[in-house]
Amino acid sequence: MARLPREASFDLAKELGKPSFTPGARDAGALVELIVGGDEPTVTKAAPALAGLRDAARTAIVARLEASPLDEGAAARLISVIGxxxxAGDAPAKSVLLAKILDPATRxxxxxxxxxxKLAATGNKVELREGDRRSDAERRGEPGEPVVELREGARRTDSERRDELDDVRAALLTRWDASDVTPDERRALAEALGKVGGDAAMTRLQALDPSTDKELERRRDRAVLIADRTSKRGEDSTIATDVAPVHPLQVRLACRPGLGELLYGEIIKLDLGGAVRMQQRTDAVDVTLSKPWSALFASRLWATAAIRVPLAGLPERPRG
Structure with a gap:
């Protein structure tokens, strides 16, 4: 039985902010229009809600893209939902992306x-699945409509991912070789090719001369690094403990409770090329390590080691 349309007074944008609300297929068109509208807080909620409608979402988005002309920003936002x-494994959605890579609009x-x-950015496939059904009292939608969740699905092997990405890689390479690629588009292509990898992608990235575009240079370097790491993922590797770090490392050596002072004295004698600090605890010592990691092996009292990594954008926490 067809669902009745929402009442005229129904405020979908407001309802999206309620945890108890789950949109249904009949809301697909309205969700598309919210994304087209471009209000940032609303778009952030509407995009995953629309994606959760799966076939209904794709149908509504494609219809809107083919209807009256949209500004580039609105169309780009809809393409992100198609992504x-x-x-999630929607083959028709992937076909839309492959077609839109040749769209007249740059954005x-x-x-x-x-x-x-992003199809190659993770070994996990995003899964759109139905969750538990809620009662009418728990939700504000139609009785019996399922909750739809976006979550990570089963991990795929590298060979499976490479096979799935052949057409994606070919489309990206074709666009890379085009004569009308804009600078902003070139940056996005460099990043995408680094993720999908492959010999042809690596060849083009390494041949690129980004000397006049620092942002393109940064993305190219990162893309080459990602592609190289991906290609070598199946190879055996070891940690080079006999090589000094490029920059001094802040290392916390942990030991059994009560042995902190003994560990401190032991590390001081080793002269690791940096400061040694005891915390207000008896089971750890902080070390500034400038020598190869193997220098720590001369100490017998520490049991585990952790490298302190500052988180960009977050204030430094007091040590202790």
């Missing part, structure tokens, strides 16, 4: 490129 569907092409790159 969520493609990451739409760029959004498609970014979305295609």
């Amino acid at each position: 969520l569907l493609a990451r 739409v092409r760029r959004a498609s490129i970014v979305a295609l790159g």
